[in-house]
Amino acid sequence: MFKKSIILIAIILFAGHFANAQTISAPKDPHPEWSAPYQPFRIAGNLYYVGTYDLACYLITTSAGNILINTGLAASVDMINKNIKTLGFNPADIRILLTTQAHNDHISGMATIQRLTGAKMMVDRGDSSVVADGGRSDYALSNYYEPVKIDRLLNNGDTIKLGEARLVMLHHPGHTKGSCSFLFDVKDEQRSYRVLIANMPTIVTEKKFSEIPAYPEIASDYAYTLREMKKLTFDIWLASHSSQFGLHTKHKPGDKYNPAAFMDKAGYDSLLNDLQLDFSNKVKEK
Numbered sequence: 001m002f003k004k005s006i007i008l009i010a011i012i013l014f015a016g017h018f019a020n021a022q023t024i025s026a027p028k029d030p031h032p033e034w035s036a037p038y039q040p041f042r043i044a045g046n047l048y049y050v051g052t053y054d055l056a057c058y059l060i061t062t063s064a065g066n067i068l069i070n071t072g073l074a075a076s077v078d079m080i081n082k083n084i085k086t087l088g089f090n091p092a093d094i095r096i097l098l099t100t101q102a103h104n105d106h107i108s109g110m111a112t113i114q115r116l117t118g119a120k121m122m123v124d125r126g127d128s129s130v131v132a133d134g135g136r137s138d139y140a141l142s143n144y145y146e147p148v149k150i151d152r153l154l155n156n157g158d159t160i161k162l163g164e165a166r167l168v169m170l171h172h173p174g175h176t177k178g179s180c181s182f183l184f185d186v187k188d189e190q191r192s193y194r195v196l197i198a199n200m201p202t203i204v205t206e207k208k209f210s211e212i213p214a215y216p217e218i219a220s221d222y223a224y225t226l227r228e229m230k231k232l233t234f235d236i237w238l239a240s241h242s243s244q245f246g247l248h249t250k251h252k253p254g255d256k257y258n259p260a261a262f263m264d265k266a267g268y269d270s271l272l273n274d275l276q277l278d279f280s281n282k283v284k285e286k
């Protein structure tokens, strides 16, 4: 009896110690702003911000259903659905799913939303294998996510149509092989706006460009993307991360509708110049 109790106590103590050790050793979320909530709002016309504090997700509403661009992390799906409802829309009305790049911080919730809505997933051809294998074939990162069933492959310049919406997909590879941006018009009671949702070509790999056999054309892809992005004209500029386009300096929760806050070509040009410098330094690595 005595022996049994000792063993039992030992087991309890050990289990407690183990649970403690787990809590202590669990890595701290390196990006708490990725999953922090953010108040959804109308950006311009039928374009809305429904993402988290930093992971931008965009809802474009039309008379034939809605388009969702990006999802944030898998655990943020409920938050995104709640954001959509807060704005007075129904997540079940999403018909088309798009992503600016197949990295886990933008696409991890896609499979769940696809199951919930039956929406069609459309992907830049360059990211098709990564989307289908949940990030396992990514050339740089190993942050996996649930694979997504692809309904349509998009090539540079392809148009995505739903109701009145017409989005042109622009192939902007480098960050991933199929990173892309979307260019489209929205309008409100006052005027129409040309909107660019840009995937900014930040560099993810720590390796030299010459040492990535999985992506031999990486340097020429970045060069192409930087060149093409500098040519674009638009009224409003947004990006995959809210920090990239300065959401939190341009807009505060509760601000009234003000599309002009996002008309910032100078900010876009300045970030592109920084990225051009990063790229030039990277290709110099021998």
Ligand SMILES: [Zn+2]
Pocket (backbone or CB within 6 Å): 101, 103, 175, 204
């Ligand atoms: Zn990324």
